[in-house]
Amino acid sequence: MSLQVITLTKDLKSIRDTLSKKDIGLVPTMGNLHQGHISLIEMSLNENPITFVTIFVNPKQFGPNEDLKKYPRTLEDDLNSIRKINQKYKKQIFVFAPTSIKEIYPDNFSSTIKVDGITNILCGKSRPTHFDGVTTVVYKLFSLIKPLKSYFGEKDYQQLLVIKKMTTDLDLEIDIIPGKIIRDTDGLALSSRNQFLNPDQKKQALILPTTLQSIKEQVLKYKCWKESKEIVKQIIQDTINKNPDWDYLEIYNSDRLTPPEDQTVNFILLGAFKIGSTRLIDNLLFKLKI
Numbered sequence: 001m002s003l004q005v006i007t008l009t010k011d012l013k014s015i016r017d018t019l020s021k022k023d024i025g026l027v028p029t030m031g032n033l034h035q036g037h038i039s040l041i042e043m044s045l046n047e048n049p050i051t052f053v054t055i056f057v058n059p060k061q062f063g064p065n066e067d068l069k070k071y072p073r074t075l076e077d078d079l080n081s082i083r084k085i086n087q088k089y090k091k092q093i094f095v096f097a098p099t100s101i102k103e104i105y106p107d108n109f110s111s112t113i114k115v116d117g118i119t120n121i122l123c124g125k126s127r128p129t130h131f132d133g134v135t136t137v138v139y140k141l142f143s144l145i146k147p148l149k150s151y152f153g154e155k156d157y158q159q160l161l162v163i164k165k166m167t168t169d170l171d172l173e174i175d176i177i178p179g180k181i182i183r184d185t186d187g188l189a190l191s192s193r194n195q196f197l198n199p200d201q202k203k204q205a206l207i208l209p210t211t212l213q214s215i216k217e218q219v220l221k222y223k224c225w226k227e228s229k230e231i232v233k234q235i236i237q238d239t240i241n242k243n244p245d246w247d248y249l250e251i252y253n254s255d256r257l258t259p260p261e262d263q264t265v266n267f268i269l270l271g272a273f274k275i276g277s278t279r280l281i282d283n284l285l286f287k288l289k290i
């Protein structure tokens, strides 16, 4: 089957009018596709007759001093990667890649979708407008494409929960399906921002997965959070104190992104780390054996 590229919102709307909601899976991306994105696209290809992939570097989710200008834009390569994976599935794929920001945000656009609470912690602290930008664009893509299911990576775990909350709060009736983090062989989570790193910095970046892993092992040495919390909190604090490049390093109950309670079973460790002007995030989900 074919891949069709759509660049105009009016074309997207008229194509969408011919399709049924129950057939559609959506994978929103900012492009520069790597195996993390492809794994989400494959999930959608497996589960839906029709897959929409959107490729849009969304200016609203970048802060004023962030890397919007230099964010990699590689549309032709992205289309080739999607074509290649679809040789296996032979499904109908539409790629919506607006050529102009105005296709998404026309001149008189003045709305914001905001999820409160969960957006005030972790990435929301150092990127205060980021999640409003994410929810606004994702809501707009949901409205335009009206998928039955949409796929988001656990790599951006806070984003995944924010989107789930928006979908529940606003009764959007779209299944939000999580995809596992895809990592390089050395453990570094794949990210379009990894290419800003030189080989030395790539090695430095391994501090993210290795630190998360070693703190997880500390937590798992104990029967419950009640027993481990003092030592684990101290280890986290010492780690941050040792290296000012940590933006955050925190442990939460993974179901709600709230601080663990004495009897919490499902945990997530989340870290954000700066290497030069590049900020990387990673996380590690795990369960206590009970």
Ligand code: AMP
Residues within 6 Å of the ligand: 028, 029, 030, 031, 035, 036, 037, 039, 040, 151, 152, 153, 154, 155, 156, 179, 180, 181, 182, 183, 189, 190, 191, 192
């Ligand atoms: P982005 O293009 O960075 O906006 O990411 C688009 C989608 O791909 C989001 O749902 C991300 O969470 C997901 N994603 C990015 N990197 C990875 C990865 N290494 N593993 C799995 N999913 C990822």
